Amino acid sequence: NAGVTQTPKFRILKIGQSMTLQCTQDMNHNYMYWYRQDPGMGLKLIYYSVGAGITDKGEVPNGYNVSRSTTEDFPLRLELAAPSQTSVYFCASSDRGGTNEKLFFGSGTQLSVL
Amino acid sequence: GEDVEQSLFLSVREGDSSVINCTYTDSSSTYLYWYKQEPGAGLQLLTYIFSNMDMKQDQRLTVLLNKKDKHLSLRIADTQTGDSAIYFCAEIGRGSTLGRLYFGRGTQLTVWP
Numbered sequence: 293n294a295g296v297t298q299t300p301k302f303r304i305l306k307i308g309q310s311m312t313l314q315c316t317q318d319m320n321h322n323y324m325y326w327y328r329q330d331p332g333m334g335l336k337l338i339y340y341s342v343g344a345g346i347t348d349k350g351e352v353p354n355g356y357n358v359s360r361s362t363t364e365d366f367p368l369r370l371e372l373a374a375p376s377q378t379s380v381y382f383c384a385s386s387d388r389g390g391t392n393e394k395l396f397f398g399s400g401t402q403l404s405v406l
Numbered sequence: 407g408e409d410v411e412q413s414l415f416l417s418v419r420e421g422d423s424s425v426i427n428c429t430y431t432d433s434s435s436t437y438l439y440w441y442k443q444e445p446g447a448g449l450q451l452l453t454y455i456f457s458n459m460d461m462k463q464d465q466r467l468t469v470l471l472n473k474k475d476k477h478l479s480l481r482i483a484d485t486q487t488g489d490s491a492i493y494f495c496a497e498i499g500r501g502s503t504l505g506r507l508y509f510g511r512g513t514q515l516t517v518w519p
Contacts, residue, residue, distance in 0.1 A: 296448070332414065334494060334509035335449075350506070382448055395441075395507060397448030 294318050298383050298398035305373040305405045313368040313401050315383030323386040324366040325350075325395065326358065328379040335382065341366055373405045410510035412495050417516045424482040426513045428495030431476065438471065439496040439507065440480045449494060453480070482515075490517045 296317045305311055317324065322343045327335040337350030341360040355377060357369040366385075370377060380402050384395040409431040418424045430438065436457050441449040455462045455469045455478070462469045468481040482489055492512040 332511060334410065334511045335507075337506055340506065384448075394451050394454070395449070397450070399446070399448045 296383055296385055296396050296398040298381075298401050300401060301399070302402045303404070305370075305403065307373060307375065307405060309373050310369070310371050311373065311403075313370075313381055313383075313403075315366045315368065315398060316364050317366075317383075317385040317396070318364065319385060319387065319396065320363060321385035321387045321396070322363065323388070324360065325384045325386075326356070326366070326368045327382045327384065328352065329382060329400075330379050338368065338381075370403075375405050377403065378405045379403060410495055410497055410508055412493075412510035412513045414511065415514050415516070417518065418485050420485060420487055420517055420519050422485055424480075424485045424489070424515055424517075426480045426482075426493050426495075426515065428478040428480075428510055429476055430478065430495070430497045432497055437498050438469075438478050439498075440467075440469065440478075441494040441496060441509075443492040443494065443512065445491075452493070485515075485517050487517045487519055490515055 299314045325340045326338040329335050336352045338356050339350055339358040341347045344360050344363050347358050347360050360366050380400045382400050383398045386395050411429045439454040440452040442452045443449045453464050453467050455471050466483045470479045492514050494512045495510040496507045
């Protein structure tokens with residue numbers, strides 16, 4: 293009963309380093325999302341995908357890249373880490389999209405950039 | 407873009423009712439949601455309401471929607487310590503942002519024994 297799985301759970305990066313946050317779901321959902329959650333703030337959408345091979349920018353895409361080569365996986369890439377990217381990152385998926393968006397979330401990746 | 411506002415903190419005693427409030431800006435929102443986030447975990451869908459409804463009840467949860475005032479509330483009856491969490495209100499985007507959820511900042515509910 294895995295649902296949405298994110299790895300790693302915690303990571304510390306130095307400024308300028310790069311890394312990939314992994315996200316996989318086993319529910320055969322077409323829609324996948326990456327959000328970031330800053331302290332005391334709501335979730336902000338970074339990127340989303342409506343299906344394999346299709347990705348689009350959300351509200352705060354700068355400094356990130358994504359790919360969607362399979363239905364299951366939706367990795368998020370940080371190329372040149374900056375302190376402003378210190379946040380908790382959540383991956384989510386949905387089987388519907390459109391008018392009734394029930395999202396299933398992973399447990400998050402806490403990233404610190406020092 | 408869409409804007410969702412919530413108060414940040416709420417404290418109640420165990421056994422009392424909790425009411426968490428939310429205001430939103432997009433009057434054409436079709437669905438509005440309440441998500442719950444427990445410490446160290448991702449968000450879980452708690453309940454949702456369709457915009458043609460005024461009220462939805464699900465066991466201890468009651469959702470009220472006032473479309474005229476663009477106000478959504480979540481009432482938790484007989485609040486328990488296990489209800490302590492952050493509760494997020496969310497609305498779904500319209501037009502070019504259809505399918506995206508816009509979240510409020512979350513209300514931290516603390517339940518005292």
